[in-house]
Amino acid sequence: MPSLKDLRNRIASVKATQKITKAMQMVAAAKLRRAQTAAEAARPYAERMAVVLGNIASGITVGPETPRLLAGTGSDRVHLLIVCTAERGLCGAFNSSIARLARDHANRLLAEGKTVKIICVGKKGYDILRRQFAEQIIELVDLRSVRQIGFEQADMIAQKVLARFEAGEFDVATLFYSRFRSVIAQIPTAQQIIPAQIEASAGSSDAVYEYEPEEGEILTTLLPRNLTVQIFRALLENAASEQGARMSAMDNATRNAGEMIKKQTMTYNRSRQAMITKELIEIISGAEAL
Amino acid sequence: MATFTFELVSPERVLFSGQVDAVVLPATEGDMTVLAGHSPVMTTLKTGFLVVTSTPGNGKRILVRGGFADINQNGLTVLAERALPEEEITQDILDQEILTAEMHYDATNEPAAKHVAEAAIAQLREAKAALNF
Numbered sequence: 001m002p003s004l005k006d007l008r009n010r011i012a013s014v015k016a017t018q019k020i021t022k023a024m025q026m027v028a029a030a031k032l033r034r035a036q037t038a039a040e041a042a043r044p045y046a047e048r049m050a051v052v053l054g055n056i057a058s059g060i061t062v063g064p065e066t067p068r069l070l071a072g073t074g075s076d077r078v079h080l081l082i083v084c085t086a087e088r089g090l091c092g093a094f095n096s097s098i099a100r101l102a103r104d105h106a107n108r109l110l111a112e113g114k115t116v117k118i119i120c121v122g123k124k125g126y127d128i129l130r131r132q133f134a135e136q137i138i139e140l141v142d143l144r145s146v147r148q149i150g151f152e153q154a155d156m157i158a159q160k161v162l163a164r165f166e167a168g169e170f171d172v173a174t175l176f177y178s179r180f181r182s183v184i185a186q187i188p189t190a191q192q193i194i195p196a197q198i199e200a201s202a203g204s205s206d207a208v209y210e211y212e213p214e215e216g217e218i219l220t221t222l223l224p225r226n227l228t229v230q231i232f233r234a235l236l237e238n239a240a241s242e243q244g245a246r247m248s249a250m251d252n253a254t255r256n257a258g259e260m261i262k263k264q265t266m267t268y269n270r271s272r273q274a275m276i277t278k279e280l281i282e283i284i285s286g287a288e289a290l
Numbered sequence: 291m292a293t294f295t296f297e298l299v300s301p302e303r304v305l306f307s308g309q310v311d312a313v314v315l316p317a318t319e320g321d322m323t324v325l326a327g328h329s330p331v332m333t334t335l336k337t338g339f340l341v342v343t344s345t346p347g348n349g350k351r352i353l354v355r356g357g358f359a360d361i362n363q364n365g366l367t368v369l370a371e372r373a374l375p376e377e378e379i380t381q382d383i384l385d386q387e388i389l390t391a392e393m394h395y396d397a398t399n400e401p402a403a404k405h406v407a408e409a410a411i412a413q414l415r416e417a418k419a420a421l422n423f
Contacts, residue, residue, distance in 0.1 A: 043302040049368055052332065052360050070377065151301045151371065209362075212319055212333040222358065223333055232301055233413055 004275065007268040011261060013215070018257035024090070025250035032183070032243035038148070039180060046233050049226055050198070055117060055209065056219055057198045065216060067225040072195035073171045078115040080160065080170040080194075081106060084177040084203035084234055085125030086242040087144045092249035094178060094242055097129040101188040102176045106133060114208040117170055121157060133140035150237055154232030161231075162224055165194060179240035184248050193230050196223060291327035296342065298352065298366030303363065305352070306342065311361075313340040313366055315359050316413075324359075324366050324410045331361045337391070337410040339417065340368065351376040353417060354408070355387065388414045 002010075024167035057070065083097045083102045102125070106116045118133055121141040129137060141157055143149070161173060173194035178186045191197075211218055296313055298306040316338030335357030335383045342350045356371030374383065391414060395407035 038302070041302055044297075045299045045301045045369060048297075048360070048367055052358070052367075052369070055360075056332070058378060131419050154301075155371075210328065210329065210331045210333060218332060218334055225356070225358075229301060245307075 003117050006270065007264060009272065011268060013256050013258050014209075014264065018254055018261065021250045021253040021257060025247055025254060028091075028247040028250060030242045032240060032247055034148075034182070034241040037244050039069060039240045041232075042233055042236050044266070046229050047223075049229050053196070053198050053222060054213075055227055056215055057220070060215055060219070067216075067220050067223055068154070068247075069165070069194060069227070070139065070196050070198070070219065073168070073274070076114070078117065078170040078172075079109050079118065080161070080164070080173040081118045082119050082157070082175045082193075082231075083118060083122075083125045084175070084238050084239070084249070085122035085128075087123050087142075088242075089124055090249065091242055091246035092252075094245035095124040096128060097186075098176055098178055099125050099186045101190060101250045102219075103129065103132065104176065105176075112183065119161070122238075139269060143235075149232075149235045151228070151232055152237055155228050157233060157235075158224065158228035161194075170194075174229065175234050178245075180237045180240040180244060183228060183244040187246055191234070192219050193227055252267045294324075294328075296327040297353075297365070297367045298340070298342075298373055299367065300370050305373050305375070308344065310342055310344045311346060313368075314339075314353070315368070316340060316357075317359070324361055328361050328366070328418040330363065331359075333359050335359055335362075335368070335370070336406075337413040339420075340373075353379055363381065376421070379417075381418075384414060384418050384421075388418075 045119055060066065077125045081102055083098065084099050089095065102118070106118070109116050116133070116136050118129060118137045119139045120129060120137060123140070126137065126140045139160065140161070143153060154264060165173070172192065175193050177189060177191075179189045181187055214221060226273065293311055296298050296306065296308065296310040297304065311325075315322050315324060315333070317333045318336050318401055321332070322333075335354055337355045338353070339351045339377075341355050342352065344350070353374045354370040354384045356369065356373070357369040357373070358369045358408060360367045360369070363368075372387075378393070388411060391407055395411065398407065
């Protein structure tokens with residue numbers, strides 16, 4: 001039976017923890033709102049880009065002239081996985097679910113006899129994947145010092161990926177991130193970015209475009225930019241998802257702490273009462289003995 | 291004067307969306323003015339000023355970099371990697387842009403890329419001069 005002082009200390013410490021989780025939840029809520037607006041503001045650009053690419057891509061036939069970013073290298077031997085996770089923990093299953101998706105994908109590819117290379121964006125994913133894929137991880141992109149993810153960061157990552165692609169280091173690239181559905185639902189997603197997957201738009205062919213410069217040339221400048229946009233969108237979605245996951249995780253933690261405090265206070269009160277009763281009995285029986 | 295829908299979108303936000311009279315684009319193969327009813331064109335943009343006229347005799351200049359324009363029957367959409375309205379441009383930003391462009395210039399060895407970067411630097415210098423910095 002813990003002493004009253006022990007119980008008091010324990011209640012105080014749980015209360016302190018609850019204050020911290022409560023504060024983290026509130027911070028996450030504020031950050032979530034910002035991340036969400038950023039993600040929403042980025043959507044039109046990505047959508048237009050998809051439409052434009054769809055328009056051009058549906059107009060050309062895949063041949064030897066087609067940029068390799070669209071047509072692929074012709075083989076699928078070496079796979080590059082770009083795993084985007086958070087820089088910080090304490091956000092529920094957010095990091096581990098992305099890492100799990102990437103790990104399953106990598107294991108499947110390895111079982112098929114393919115070569116796998118991994119680029120980690122964010123420290124947490126690296127920490128998880130390092131245990132199993134120490135040799136496969138070729139790079140860790142650290143965004144810890146970045147407060148608000150901007151286009152520059154996405155561009156930096158895209159340039160790294162492109163440089164490796166140009167050097168022929170891989171054939172297929174897949175991006176792993178968490179899509180933001182709502183505060184309580186984030187969906188780990190795998191998206192193939194090289195060769196680019198472009199849906200031919202349904203409403204095309206209604207207008208004959210003039211291209212300036214030529215289609216092929218436009219496509220060559222547009223495809224790398226599309227890659228950057230895809231990565232940018234993934235990073236933004238990830239940022240929003242992270243805050244959402246953290247918010248709900250911290251909400252749970254706060255609630256658990258509240259329950260614990262209630263239970264402990266009950267025990268504390270009971271044992272205090274028991275103590276008083278015991279003392280009274282002692283006094284009374286002492287008086288009776290006289 | 292007939293108007294058409296013009297949208298300027300950067301990765302971070304939608305900068306402009308509305309009805310305009312005319313837009314002058316710094317297209318890669320020469321500046322071009324887009325008016326209502328323009329035939330469908332897709333073109334890449336070079337670094338430079340885009341001029342939006344929403345009321346006659348009243349233009350607004352926006353500096354764009356890494357842009358792309360899509361003209362169709364619904365109007366004009368410009369996607370720009372970076373877009374800055376004239377009043378938001380400061381000397382620091384321009385200097386920074388010039389620095390990045392110069393770094394791009396130094397980083398490549400391909401003649402074509404060098405040429406593009408060189409043109410971008412020249413355009414930025416020109417912009418700087420035009421704004422009296």
